[in-house]
Amino acid sequence: MWTTKTFLTKTKRGNIIKIVREHYLRDDLxxxxxxxxxxxxxxxxxxxxxxxxxxxxxxxxxxxxxxxxxxxxxxxxxxxxxxxxxxxxxxxxxxxxxxxxxxxxxxxxxxxxxxxxxxxxxxxxxxxxxxxxxxxxxxxxxxxxxxxxxxxxxxxxxxxxxxxxxxxxxxxxxxxxxxxxxxxxxxxxxxxxxxxxxxxxTNFVGLIDKLSKNVIPESVAKDALYPAHLTPAQIHTGVRNGKLHQGTFRASRYNFLEGTASVNGYEKPILLQGHIGINRAVDGDSVAIEIFPEEEWRRPSDIVLEDKADDPGDLLEEEGVLLSTAKPVDKSDDEITPTGKVVGIIRRKWRQYCGILMPSQLPGATRHLFTPAEKCIPRVRIETRQSHVLASQRILVALDSWPRNSRYPLGHFVRALGPIGDKDAENEVILLEHDVPHARFSEAVLSCLPPDDWTIPDEEIKKRVDLRSEIICSVDPPGCTDIDDALHAKTIPGQTADGLDKYEVGVHIADVTYFVRPNTALDKEAASRSTTVYLVDRRIDMVPELLSSNLCSLRGGEERLAFSCVWEIDENANILNTKFHKSVIKSASAMTYEEAQIAIDDKSRKDKIVSSLRILNALAKKLKKKRLDNGALLLASPEIRFQVDSETHDPVEVEAKKIMDTNSMVEEFMLLANTSVAQRLAAEFPQSALLRRHPAPPPANFAAFLKAAKQQGFELDVSTNKSFSASLDKAVIPGRPFFNTLLRIMATRCMQQAQYFSSGTKAFEEYYHYGLACPIYTHFTSPIRRYADVIVHRLLAASIGCDATHAELLDTRAANALCDNLNYRHRQAQYAGRASVALNTHILFNQRVEIDAAVVLSVKRNALQVLIPKYGLEGPLYLPSDKFIYNEEEHTQTCDAVVLKTFDELTVRLSLDSTNLQHRKLLIQLVKPHIPGFSYEEGQEQTDKQTKAQAMEVIEIEDDTPEVKDPKKRKEKPVHKGNKKKSKK
Amino acid sequence: MPGPDLLSSQGLRLDGRRPNELRRIRCKLGVFAQPDGSAYLEQGNTKVLAAVYGPHQASKSKSLQDGVVVNCQYSMATFSTGERKNHPRGDRKSQEMSMHLRQALTAAIKTELYPRSQIDIYVEVLQADGGAYCASVNAATLALIDAGIPLRAYACACSASMAWRNGQPEPLLDVGHVEEAAGGVVLTVASLPSTGSIGLIEMSHRLHMDYFDVVLSRAMQGCKDIEVILDRAVREHLAEGWTKQDVVVI
Incomplete structure (x- = not known):
């Protein structure tokens, strides 16, 4: 069996303890x-x-x-x-x-x-x-x-x-x-x-390309361009005695020779400039920094520097321009920032990067430069013999090392994603850059699925409450295939003590956990994906399609397993009691919002479906009023929807989303179900319930917003969500109906991100959901497309005794780790969705130019951030500094008699700027108010080109502004998904 | 719950054992002349000495009419751990260990044979490397046998923990210090393996019900394995002692 030879391994650590460990040697290996x-x-x-x-x-x-x-x-x-x-x-x-x-x-x-x-x-x-x-x-x-x-x-x-x-x-x-x-x-x-x-x-082409470049030891000084990094031991002592500081390096998007790093003890991030100052740090790396004495502090440069397009070889070019402009003119300048230099790398955070190859000009060369799609990543030198093939492709490259004598980091080719401009390749880039797992489901996962012709077994029906006779229907956006909720309502006999009528209302959610059992490969895959990701023309499912679009989807006229939440509610929408149970349902009809709305409005229809819809609609209005009275915020976000060509999947038209009463009806009941479930879970599982909280935004977030509102003559009270909501309601300008919506859009930007958490990790007061103004909240209603809901279903099932708990479900630590992943994936999914909208907007404007109305959202030093309400699009309108004067105090841009400020209405011209293949962007040009020599004028190609050139010169601000946070929704099926609608960040 | 990897992908533990293997056990009976019975036991790097006095007359205050009083004292040598220990005995932990020892051993001793008497059991941990309680019970059993005190059965103790391999739960037998410190659950069982009864059971963390049975059965299996080893040691000792005695007498 086992040899009984003992070896002692001795180690020393910390305050020097001798550790003796057994080490068994075997003969059965x-x-x-x-x-x-x-x-x-x-x-x-x-x-x-x-x-x-x-x-x-x-x-x-x-x-x-x-x-x-x-x-x-x-x-x-x-x-x-x-x-x-x-x-x-x-x-x-x-x-x-x-x-x-x-x-x-x-x-x-x-x-x-x-x-x-x-x-x-x-x-x-x-x-x-x-x-x-x-x-x-x-x-x-x-x-x-x-x-x-x-x-x-x-x-x-x-x-x-x-x-x-x-x-x-x-x-x-x-x-x-x-x-x-x-x-x-x-x-x-x-x-x-x-x-x-x-x-x-032999026989494996391309294997050589994947070879990582050998690392030359740091000490080799031959032809060195960069100073050597300190050794880990030197960094350690330096940080400990306070001479060095540790921080995460963030490269500037506008200037490749500038970056910052936040360190403890300094309010402002430390400025790092020039090749030597940055010393081979790459965005995201954890670095050791030496801070210069105060006399040498500078202010961030306001110029744009892009790496030269051609390959200068291993030379560091002149940095004079940068350094001279950055010299502080006067010592009291409040933009002077602590400045320092990178002296060592503590940890590289390199991943694989998407981008394009820039083939060398020399024929037959094998060393080429690679430009990553991400602007803050430097170019990478790779070696490949397939440059002629790869030149037209989007490729993935891994970084290997950055030796002292190389201007660029060295990397190697990993794989090709597809031709540049190809829809699939571009989607692939979006998914990779946002770390969205999108590989096909593995065999192990697929083997967990029931057979295609699966029907509900009889014994399962016996275990559940049979609701097949109830008139249940679902209301969703058109074209939705993953229907995860359905509703019913009916009057029940008897009256409450106050003489009010009573109703029974049920929300039925697809019972995904019946198919996704804990600890199976399917469960693990779903947990790692965490959410379904919606791109404009593609959906990356969390669970395989058989489940998401068929067995779990509550389709009309088919028997399906469901998890039901049934209330008794009185006429005034007070809840009398709540029941949870697993059930079998048969949806009478799967409707779209529009169909449901038409049915409700059609006075001649009196069938059961319509009467239950009318009850729901009436109750929903009361629920909504109560919620708003409580202080829930009604925020807005520009929502657009692409009409996609059925053949090519190219967008043919974009439109703002229409919101109907029925949207809000479904939403109210989903919110109600979510809160009911959350209360139940928090009571049953004080240590491990999965909940969702939305922290109140810190007052500082509102500063710019309040200033802008004040210019329009409105004092908003942001002290609590209730007062905020009330003052938003009052801020109306007659004749400008869009103004209030605009205010709400901007208010959305001030919000914090809502997040999942495990009840054991926070105090009860912190459970509060600011946007919805409810003390406790969770996600229960979309288990097909969110993993959080799957966990909530399992917890709820355990609490009503129809399913066993399993170990991880009750473990606070495991739940917390899960929440971290959920939050991360959730965020990435949103960013990916937005990137997809941007991509499709570009495709849409590829062939067209339009003139539209726009509103100024904010005023920047060199641009206006404008919103085009028709498309829900937003982008920067660049203003040349030689024409406009920026007023920092008032946030206005002035040119002669024209003053531009927030909330101003403009007319702009939209077109696509494709000069940079990798970063195509929408070009927005001013049409009205007319400013001679700047505004776009019909038939003046000359001016057009000139403006274009100017726009290219100034800083691109597009993705960097905090606005990145807005939830531009483009999902197939978004509106009624609980708090997604309002408070999402 | 799946803490750090206690099992490698090849299914070996940190020290090279498989999940169902005990540490190396070496033991010796009759190591001291003064007490009535004594034993020394090594379980991996955990080393324990046990000595038994009695049965002798119990002091008035303690004596029981219907059985023997089992008095246990557990102590750890100052040099038994990595850092020097300041309180070798009498601290809370030692007191608790003493109580647990008494509980397990009382279950094994035929207490009804000695009314108004007392048996003193002293256990000294010379080196602690996880599972000191288990080693103490096993050593005390040997010392009781050496003292000639009638037992119902061998009292054996063993611990078990939980680990995961390829997503499957896999209980670990005879937990060492490294595995204990990793933060997983440790289930300690003292049982009389030949009768299948349990004298003491203790668990250090929360463990989900689903896994309790597998962990418990593994710990019980460990007790059975230990009984075999102890039994062999007793037989060897007696055979050896018999021949020695012959030499002296003749």
Whole structure:
């Protein structure tokens, strides 16, 4: 069974404690090779072929590969290709990788888990013949290298013991460490560097491109362009004694030679300028900063610097322009910012970046520059032999290193996404850049699904409340296939004590948890996706389509499983009692908002569906009034909807969304269901209920907004949500109906983001939902497209005793981790959706130019942020500083007699600017009020071009402003989804 | 709940054991001459000495009419942990351990045979590396046997914890210090394996009902495995002692 040999491993840490750990060595560990007949393998434990085919010209005999830790860390992209097979991953390597980089560790596990790849992980650390003890004075790294060599030697001899001479596979050790190679050769182990090996691999085109560029040690000073980074130990002491500061580097979007980092103890972020000041930090990296003495502090430059289009080679260009403009003119300037320089990198936050290749001008060159789509990421030098193919493609590139003597960071090509401008490729870019998991569902996930022809089993019907006889209907936007809610209402006999009529109202939600059982592959996939992502022309489902559009979707006339919340409500919309139960329903009709509205208004219709809709509608109005009286905010956001061409999926028209009474009807009942469920959960699970809160915005958020409102003569009271709501209602200008909506749109921008949390992590007062003005809230009504609702369903089912709880459900820590992921995915899904709207707007305006009315949302130093109500579009209208004078106090822009301020109504011309392929954007030009020499005039092509040129010169402000937060909704099915509508951030 | 990885992807624990394996157990009976019975037991790096005095007449105040009073004292040597311990005995933790020891051992001793008597059991932990209570119970059982006190059955204690492998729950047997410190649940069971009865059961964290049974059955299996080891040690000791005695007498 087990060997009882004990080894002692001694480690020292902190205040020096001796730790003695047991270390068992075993004789029952397998080598995983089919060529071995000594190890007692079961068939499924044989991973490595008995006669592995050699793909490398250097070693033409059958062999296995053993990798060293650095090879895995640097060349994971090569390993992920299908080329290399029959690889042995030692436990020593696995543990070192895990220690150094969890992301790569996960990817490695993925590769090992894929049986087709024939990667075997060998537990050399616990094998009695391959364990090596650390010698006194030996470094941990040297010991690990020795362990790897010992395991290689053991494999060689182990495999040759039984096989006929020369028949058994050999072992090749891949390592980039020259010293290690020398030692290995002395010990008789065949070894090779990765570069040599991969370059001699036949039959796999493109493998070389994925090779990561070798890291040149920091100490090499030859041709160095950049000063060396400090070592981790130096940084550690520096930070500890206060000489250095730690912060996250944020590159400027406008000026590639400028960035900032927020550090503790300084109110303003620290300014970092120039190649040397930034010293190879990339946006997002955690860096160590040295702050200059106060005399050398500067103010942020207000010029735009873009990296030159051509490749200047490894030279740092003149930075004089930047540095001279940034010199403070007068010492009391309040824009002077603490300034410093990056002296070391604490942790790189590199990921893979989407972008386009800029092929080198030299024919046949292999080194090219890559421009990422993200503006704050520097260009990357990659090596590829397929530049002619890739030049027209969107590609994905990974960063490898940034040596001192290279102007650009070095990276390697990962994969091509598709032709530039192609709809699918652009969508792919949106999904990748927002980290939306969108791969097809794996076999494991699909195997959790019921068969296509699944019907409700009889025993399941017996367990549930049978509501098939009730007249239930669903109301959704047109074209919606994932119907997750349905409603019913009827009068019930008897009256309340006050003599009011009583109604029974039910909300029925698709019972997704019946199909998605905890801890299955399907559940895990759904949890990791967290939400369905809606792009304009594509939907990335959270659960496979069979569930989302069929078995879970409460379609008209079909029997479906549901989770019902049924109230008794009196005429004045007071709730008398609430019941939750699982049920079987048969929806009588799946209607659109419009159909439902027409039915309600049609006096001649008197059937049961219509009468229940009328009851619902009447109650909803009362519920809404109560809610608003409580202080709920009615905010607005510009909502648009694309009409998509059915063939090409290109948008043909865009329109603002229409809101009808029925939208609000469905919404009210969803809110009611959500709050009822939230109350129940908080009472049942004080430690682990999944709830949703919306914190009150800090007063500072309102400053600009209040100032703008004051210019129009309105004093808004933002002290509480109730007073805010009331003063918003009063702010009406007769004759300008859009003004109030505009105010509400702007108020939305001042809000905080609503978030999921676990009840155990917050005090009860913090549960408050500011936007909805209710003390407690959760999401229950859309389990098909939100994972939060799935968890809420499970909790609720457990609380009414119709399902068992499972461990993670009750664990506060696990719930908290889940919430973090939910919030992150939720946010990313919104950003992705917005990016998709932007993409489609560009496609829409590709062929057209329009003149429309617009409103000024805010005034910036060099631009007006304007909203075009017709399309719900918003964008910057650039103003040249030589014509306009900016008044910082009043937030106005003045040109001669024309004064532009917030809420002004303008007429603008819209067209698409495609000069920069990667960043196409809508160009907005002023038409009215007319300013000679600036405003666009019909038939004046000359002026047009000129303005265009000016617009290009000034700072692009488009995505950076805080406005990014607005929830521009474009979902197929949005309006009634609970608080999504109003308070969303 | 799935804390840090206690099980590698190959199914081995941090110290190289498989989930159902005990640590190495070595033990010796009759290590001291003065007490009536004594034993030394090693469970991995946890090392425990146990000594038994009695049965002897109980002091007036404590004595019981219908059975023997079992008096236990648990203490940890100052050098038993990584950092020097200041209170070797008498602190809350030791008192609690003493009580738990008494509970488990009283269940094993045929108390009804010695009314108005007392048995003193002293346990000293020389080195603590997780599972000190389990080792103490096992050592005390051996010492009781060495003292010749009639027992219903071997009292054995073993701990078990929970880990996850490929999303499947996998209970771990005989939890060491590293695994204990990882923060997962530790279920300690003292039982009489040959009768299947449980003398003491204690759990350190919350564990979902679904998994309780698997963890408990693994701990019970561990107790059975330990009984086999203890039984072998007792038999070897007796065989050895018998021959020695012969030599002395003849």
């Amino acid at each position: 397998l080598c995983g090779s089919a060529a071995c007949n000594t190890c007692p393998h079961r068939d499924d434990e044989l991973v490595l072929d008995s006669k592995p085919e050699s793909i490398c010209a250097l070693f033409d005999y059958p062999h296995y590969l053993i990798l060293d830790t650095n090879v895995v860390l640097h060349q994971i992209d090569v390993l992920e290709e299908d080329a290399l097979q029959n690889v042995i991953i030692l436990q020593t390597v696995l543990e070192e990788v895990k220690h150094q980089n969890t992301a790569i560790f996960q990817r490695l596990l993925e590769v090992i888990g894929n049986r087709k790849r024939k990667f075997f992980s060998f537990v050399n650390e616990h094998h009695k013949d391959t364990y090596v003890e650390r010698n006194p004075g030996e470094k941990a790294n040297d010991r690990n290298d020795r362990a790897i060599r010992k395991a290689s030697a053991w494999y060689e001899s182990h495999l040759s013991i039984n096989g006929a001479v020369g028949q058994s596979p050999k072992v090749v050790l891949l390592t980039d460490d020259e010293n290690n190679r020398k030692l290995a050769q002395e010990e008789g182990i065949v070894c090779c560097s990765v570069k040599d090996y991969v370059e001699n691999v």
